[in-house]
Amino acid sequence: MSPLQWRVRPVLPIVKLLGAVALVVLVVAFGGEDPVQWFVAIVVAATLTGWAVRDLVAPxxxxxxxxxxxxxxxxxxxxxxxxxxxxxxxxxxxxxxxxxxxxxxxxxxxxxxxxxxxxxxxxxxxxxxxxxxxxxxxxx
Structure with missing residues (x-):
């Protein structure tokens, strides 16, 4: 039997990266003067980016x-x-x-x-x- 492999769908890391960018854009679009908003947005965007990087490095x-x-x-x-x-x-x-x-x-x-x-x-x-x-x- 030949080797088999299963991988992450290619669209998932793209969606995660777009979500990270969209999050930062939304904070900028809605004022973004509150440092707590920025902190939360950056943490969530960094998490989504790290998750997308994992999908790209180890698909x-x-x-x-x-x-x-x-x-x-x-x-x-x-x-x-x-x-x-x-x-x-x-x-x-x-x-x-x-x-x-x-x-x-x-x-x-x-x-x-x-x-x-x-x-x-x-x-x-x-x-x-x-x-x-x-x-x-x-x-x-």
Missing amino acids: VRLSADTSGVTMVVGFIRRRHVAWPQIERVRVDSRERMGLRNRLLEIDAGDSLHLFSEHELGTDPEKVAEALNAMRANAPL
Whole structure:
């Protein structure tokens, strides 16, 4: 089986950067004389920018091959987990306030890795199916 990878959709970092710029523009447009407004705007804009930079520097959040799974942990660090170390791959689906949230869960025994549809660029159910199929065919 050939290696598989899932990445952040290219539009997400662009939207985050535009949001950061829009926030600063709104503060300027509405007077922006209050130092608290500026502080909050700068902190939120910096956070959005950092989040967008992470998407640009490490767009591939999850990849899998016959040896195991490699995933981004923390800001941009990568961790490889061999198939025998993975206890379970499943999708956790919850509904709160009328919104459904689905996360891919990779249980590696000592750690639990969660990936949203936005991080994977596709439906977590499809990713779970592909990972479980690759895991079943992986050499022990």
